[in-house]
Amino acid sequence: MSRQPYDPATHGLSVAPMMDWTDRHCRVFHRLLAPHARLYTEMVHAQAVIHGDRERLLGFDPVEHPVALQLGGSDPGHLAQATRIGADWGYDEVNLNVGCPSDRVQAGRFGACLMKEPALVADAVAAMIAAAPAHVPVTVKCRLGVDEMEDYEVFRAFVDGVAAAGCTHFVVHARKAWLQGLSPKENREIPPLRYDWVYRLKRERADLRIEINGGLATLEQVQAVMPEVDGVMIGRAAYHEPYRLHLMDRALFASTLPPRTxxxxxxxxxxxxxxxxxxxxxxxxxxxxxxxxxxxxxxxxxxxxxxxxxxxxxxxxxxxxxxxxxxxxxx
Missing domain, CATH: 1.10.1200 (Non-ribosomal Peptide Synthetase Peptidyl Carrier Protein; Chain A)
Structure with a gap:
């Protein structure tokens, strides 16, 4: 399969980064199922990119394009260095994780806990953008908030601060996260979905690219939210029932070809x-x-x-x- 030119404005379907799942073999399979989707690596910590086995951590098959590298971390200098390395390896996008609620990421001061530190996220994103070549966008995947955060204006202010640093593309998991008391699995299921917050953000910040993630498992659900946002990100449904991903790709991109068996x-x-x-x-x-x-x-x-x-x-x-x-x- 030849490489498609990467255009963030037209890649309205993506497969979420999922730890222990979206490795290179998974992504090759998903690319076969969904030729038009944007694929993501598992989250890789910036320090691992800098000091680890890069072939193991960053290697991918050319068929995977367009493919994004998702980074974890909070140190702007480290994230900038890892961004530069990722771009040199040929990734089409570098994404900063500001949404994972696991104990491990909290202990390392990255992931969802960074929702409480918007200035640090803005500094990190600015450093990443400065390190990336112009053709490699730096994006952010975030939540609506964490713990006691229940205010839409606080969420919008977070986005505004990061956007002021140069980020124009946000993937929003339409739930907040509880950093204490809920497991990562429970954080994907128990906090209520608030699609209306994401829709409102898109209406009020029309110049930003806003994608929605969370609770989307069927083609009908995806088609229902598409008019309100710029794209959808599918997670576990694409992994547990991968044929759904194929049907979504066929339907969303108006293919004249029937689905393959x-x-x-x-x-x-x-x-x-x-x-x-x-x-x-x-x-x-x-x-x-x-x-x-x-x-x-x-x-x-x-x-x-x-x-x-x-x-x-x-x-x-x-x-x-x-x-x-x-x-x-x-x-």
Whole structure:
């Protein structure tokens, strides 16, 4: 697949960065499902980018474009250096995480707790923009607030401060986060969704690109919010039931082509899979991202079972995938 020119104004569908899930093998699969979507890496701390194994942390397949690097951190100098490195590696966008509520990010003073430090976020974003080439936008993914923050004007002031530093593109998870008392999973489910705040922000700050994230799982839900914002970001629904992502891409980008079947999509992964196998990358590292492809379909449970049990075994190869597909035809 050839690289598409990256235009933030036209990429209205994206797949959220998800820790332990959206690795390079997942992203290659998602690119096959959604040729027009913007993909994100897992969050990588700026210090890891600077000092860690960059091939492991930053390496990606050219087919993934447009792909964004999401950074965690709060030190403007470190974030600027990591941004420059990410741009040198060929990422199309660098995104700052101001939304993750886990204990680990709180201990490191990054993620959602930065919603309480708008001046620091603005300084970090300004440093990142200064370090990035003009063709690599710096964006922010945030929440509506944290803990006791219940005021729309406070949320808008946060956005305004970061926008004044040069950021024009915000992905808003339409919930606030509780930093104490709720797990990351609960923070994705318990705080109420407030799409109206995001819609209002877009109306009042029409010059900013505003995307919405949170609770969007079906094509109908996505189509309902699209008129109010500039784009939608899909998270766990795209991972657990990846065929939905394919249907969204087809519908949103007015493709004249009918959706491909689940089997056709997976069979198209064969060249990539066999290349990985030839380089010693075990099948299990790739197949774990496909397990929900036949969710709710005849033979879907057996498909998942064949892959789950067989892929970790030494020597597992494409023939196992063929057996799993056969299960969907006979199950």
């Amino acid at each position: 689940r089997a056709q999509l997976l069979e198209s992964m064969r060249p990539y899979v066999e290349d990985c196998l030839s380089r010693g990358i075990a099948l299990k590292h790739q197949s774990r991202h496909w397990l929900g492809l036949f969710h709710g379909q005849p033979g879907g449970r057996l498909f998942r079972q064949v892959l789950s049990e067989g892929a970790p075994r030494a020597g597992a190869g494409w023939s196992l995938v063929e057996r799993a597909l056969e299960a969907t035809r006979t199950g």
